[in-house]
Amino acid sequence: MERWKINLIVLWLGQFMVMSGMTMIIPFLPLYIQEMGIHDPHEVAVWAGLIFAANFVSSFIFQPIWGGLADRFGRKVMLLRSGFGMAFVMMFMGMAATPLHLLLLRLANGVISGFMPAAVALVSANTPRERMGFAMGTLQSGSVAGTILGPLFGGVLAEWVGFRPIFYITGGLLFAASVLAAFLVKEKFDIEQAKTRPKMSVFSGFRELIRIRQLPALYSVTFLIQFSILSSMPLIPLFVQELHGSGQLLAFYAGLVGSVTGFSNMIASPLLGRLGDRLGSQRILAIALIGTGLAFIPQAFVTNIWQLLASRFLLGVFMGGLLPSVQTLIRQYTPSGMESRAYSFNTSALALGNMLGPVIGGAVSGLIGIRGIFMTAAVLLLLNALWVRLSLFPRNQVQKTGS
Structure with missing residues (x-):
C-alpha cells in the first residue's frame, strides 16, 4: 500500500478517537457533576456549560502556538505530543473529585490539543496533489464519525460501566491510537531546512497569512x-x-x-x-x-x-x-x-x-x-x-x- 494511504488510514482512526473522546461526555456530563455533590439544577447547568466550553476556549488560544512549532519541528512530533497528552488528561478526568477539577482538566485538554491540525497538515504535505480532495474528505469523515458516535458510545458505556471508567477507556484508546501513529505514520519533513527559516511569532505569522x-x-x-x-x-x-x-x-x-x-x-x-x-x-x-x-x-x-x-x-x-x-x-x-x-x-x-x-x-x-x-x-x-x-x-x- 502507498505510504500516503497508510498515513490516511491511521490518522482517520486517530481523528475518530479524538472526536469521539471529546464528545463522549455530552450525554452524562450533568449526571457526572451531580455525582460530585452538586444537586441544584441551575448550578449543575452552569457547571456543565463552563466545563463543555472550556476545551474550546483554551484550544482557540493555543492552536496557533502549536502550529508554529509544527512548522519548525515537524507535524508528527506535534501529533504525538497531542495524542499522548490528551490520553493522560482524559484518564485524570476520571479521577476528578469536584467540578472545578474537571473544568481545569478540560482547559488543560484544550491547551494540549492539536491532533487535528497536525493530522491535516501531515496528510496535506504527504499526499499527491491530485488526490488531496479525496484525502481531506476521508479525514473529515473520521472526525464527523467520532462526533456522531461519541455521544452514543458515552451513553451506552455510562449504563454498562458507570461514568469514571469511560474516561479510562477513552484515554487508553487515545494512547493506543498514538502508539499506532508513532510506528506507522511516516512524514517527509526536512527539519534542518525548517530551522533555517526565520522565527515568527503567532501574531506576525497571522499577519503574514x-x-x-x-x-x-x-x-x-x-x-x-x-x-x-x-x-x-x-x-x-x-x-x-x-x-x-x-x-x-x-x-x-x-x-x-x-x-x-x-x-x-x-x-x-x-x-x-x-x-x-x-x-x-x-x-x-x-x-x-x-x-x-x-x-x-x-x-x-x-x-x-x-x-x-x-x-x-x-x-x-x-x-x-x-x-x-x-x-x-x-x-x-x-x-x-x-x-x-x-x-x-x-x-x-x-x-x-x-x-x-x-x-x-x-x-x-x-x-x-x-x-x-x-x-x-x-x-x-x-x-x-x-x-x-x-x-x-x-x-x-x-x-x-x-x-
Missing part, C-alpha cells in the same frame, strides 16, 4: 459552518417537541434529528472531496456553500418531523463539501513551510464557532425563535458564498460569469 486574500475567506467559512450549525443545535430538542408534541419517541426523534446531518456529512465528504480533485475545490466549495445556505431555508418552514429530517439530511450532504474543500485550498494558498500554522488558525476559527454559536443562538432565540435562527444562518452562508466567489475565483473569471 491574512495578507493572502484567499485565507481570510477560508477561515470565515470554517467559522460560519460551526457557528451556523451550533447556534441552533441546543434548541433542536425543543423544536422537535414543538413539531411532534410530548408523546412517545420524543427523545428518539430528537436524537435522530440531531445526528442525521452528521451521517449524511460522513457519507458525502469523501465523495465530494474526490469530485473536488476533478472539478476543482473552489467550485465544490462555492456549490456546497450555496447548497448549505439554501438547505437551512426549508427548516424554517417545516410542519412535521419528516420534513425536518429530510432538510437536515440534505444540509449534511452539502456540508460534506465544505471543510474538506477548505482544507485542500488552505494547502494550495499557504506558503511552503507555514502549512501547520495555517491549519492551526483554521482550527482556532472552528473552536471560535463552537464557542459563540450556542451562546449567541441561545441569546437571540427568545427574540426570533429557532426558525429565525435557521433563516439567519442561511443569509450568513449565502453572503459567505459571495465572498468566497470574489476571493477565490480569478477576477477575470468572476467578471465573465457576471456578464
